[in-house]
Amino acid sequence: MCIFCKIINGELPCSKVYEDEHVIAILDIAQVTYGHTLVIPKKHCNDILDADEETMIHIAKVLPMLSNKIVKNCKAEGSHIISNQGAISGQTVDHLHFHIIPRYREDDAIVVQFNETEKPDFSEVLKTING
């Protein structure tokens, strides 16, 4: 059983931010910023490729409510909502989860940087994406 399933089953401790029938939200053990929270479906799936529609609907219902609450009550300026998909993107726990990382200052301990690369042929990219 994965570490998040053990937390969901109560076999491992956590600091619970929110819980309903389908979703749990807990403080990330490694707080990138104050209030860094993980939103996790109770039903195990490895990642978004593996998640059924119902699971994603439950997550989508909870994410805006929790991110707004965290930003407001922690007096943050904004937040990142990030889900790493696959080891290449930094996923270390193979149970789907979304990070809510409140932002307070530009020099918070998180850097998300979009570096533009050479522009591809957009029509070729569209063909590739759409198969």
Ligand code: 5GP
């Ligand atoms: P990922 O790297 O897969 O995007 O995120 C996994 C997150 O889970 C990491 O930020 C890590 O700190 C957190 N994490 C790993 N083990 C535990 C744990 O036992 N309890 C809690 N609350 N967070 C954990």
Ligand code: ZN
């Ligand atoms: Zn799991």
